[in-house]
Amino acid sequence: MDMKVDKKLGLKERYALMTRDLAWETTYQPMDKVFPQVTYEGIKIHDWNAWEDPFRLTMDAYWKYQAEKERKLYAILDAFNQNNGHLSVTDARYINVLKLFLGSTPPLELMAARGFTNVGRHMVGAGPRVACLMQAVDEYRHFQTQVHSISNYNKYYNGMNEFAHQQSRMWYLSDGKSFFDDAITAGPFEFMVAIGFAFEYVLTNILFVPFISGAAYNGDMAAMTVGFSAQSDEARHMTLGLECIKFMLEQDPDNLPIVQRWIDKWTWRGTRKLASVGMMMDYMLPKRIMSFKEAWEMYFEQNGAALFNDLARYGVKVPKCFVQTVAEKEHVTHQSWIGFYMKPDSTPFHTWIPEKDELDWLSEKYPNTFDKYYRPVLEHFDAQEKSGNRFNNKTAPMNCQVCISTIKFNDPDDPMKTLIRSKTYKGEKFHFCSLHCEEIFDAEPEKYIQAYISSHQVLQGNCAPEGVDTTAPDFEPGAHIAAYWRLDKAATGDFNGSEDQANFAAWRRQATSN
Amino acid sequence: MTVAALAPYEFASRDRLENFHGKQLVYVWWEKHRMFSRPFVVALTPATPFRRLFEDYISTYAWHPDWPHIVWDQVIWQNGDEVFTPDFDASLAQNGIGHKDLIRFSTPGLDGIAGTGY
């Protein structure tokens, strides 16, 4: 039989032939045995054929366009690297944003790839299955290209070579890991709301649009090309997420309360995850294009409001956390930076106090909060550092049981106070960073009592490098933590006085003089 | 509510008391001194005197310029939301401090750097 598809067919016909027509009803085994996961979450689906990818992208076209994206991307990467592009970034502080990005983002792309591979297997309709397959391949591509683009920096700068080892062990990476672990261990529909909708549609704009545009502004062509190349897939991912929401809501009115709970939960979990991304924009890009607050207003408040107003016709309400996120946009990035600044021994990237003109920029962008709460303490840190007393909080953190962020966010009613919520479940105390996290816990306590909190793991004696006897009477939990994390001493500490700072200055001098 | 699952879903807490080999967790937080970012956690035996918690750990807050100005008999101690008066010579257990309790203290009149809460 000739399987060649007639090129003259229209987009709709081609999509029908190359996607939906590839599916069949099973006969050796009943459908519900072949697809066991699509029912237990309580989502009711009556007609899987009602799902259609609005891009109407078929596999053949997919490979064609993705191949072209890859060719463009690697041509730019090669050119950037051949031309010593790493020396053209604004200043060496910038490179630290790549270190944080490398630890926190590519591993999650890989988790997204795994998640969509799994969901693609379990969805009944060919429409969502093919779209999930494409997204899984995209996410592998994002993981690979991000690692490739940063590998050139790894030849010159400290702190990048152990990101894979550190991902599941280090304190500040646990929030992102927990986000994906939570999603991937949920059912296929919740995963789609978590990643496809809340993360891709509602939140990734903040990560990839203003932040990557900012990388370009700071002279990093490598991050720019990788970020935008990934983002060219995101439009498709967002569409899949929104399509899934509409599909569930149109299939059965009983789906609404379940979907609403997931929207509430995942919008909040995503918001918490993005606090550190906002910090990268406000504190780690030497040249700034927009503040996190402005990005939040543009991409979450305005765009999110448009989306939720539109979904109101299905009965969907704006996520419960919306009001709190609007209040917090003035605070979270400053609180995150202080959280990293005070732990100079515990990250594979450097921190610093912004220069005076940068503090002025923050004062201007955050007129309601920066001078009132944050500028005085940053100036205090700066003065202490200059007098040889650089802040170093050696204690271990308390984390939220649900989002695994360190508990550092303010009480919405009083920015001078830290909000800590606590409760007892089956005789044990649990603590949360917010009412929203507490409610997520209440819905599924059995899930969150298993949370991996790195400081607790240290204190249980589970974080010693190989060869250390944790049962020895003089064993001290925490004593070996840097070795356990494979943390390179040269990669830690303040930016001022770092090897990266000295090398960058020397290499740039060589590049610009005889 | 319970977790929707295809099979029985029951797991032990990862941070239950017995996993700390005779010790318990204690969290500590100095209110309105947010330059320390978040509360800290330590593992101690229930027999540890409160004084040791204070001298070995709480004293790390001394980096803050407010520290020397604290009037200790005016400090308000709380275990969670409950106000209590710690007996420095008694043990954590005798002070009623259990696994994963949060000890917070407020220092009236001291509100951080330039009164910012930091």
Add this chain to the structure above:
Amino acid sequence: MTANAFIAFQKNEESRAIVEAIVEDNPGAIVVEQPAMVKVDVPGRLVIRRATVEDKIGRSFDLQELQIHLITISGHLDETDDEFSLSWLS
């Protein structure tokens, strides 16, 4: 107030032609240039017509080629051979 549908592209020669086509076909389009990218907002509904893009770019154009330059979108998408549209119903 109608919400904006929007689309953003990497800045390059092809997307320049696409943005010109959008501006021609969507009265009220607001073009915002940012480092390395360009974002176009249109109240309610944004449409990209193949014929207009072909006119600007000077060759035949498959609307699926958009994907190579896309950065982000907002609105419900509908795509056929001749039109790519993003819209908010409310």
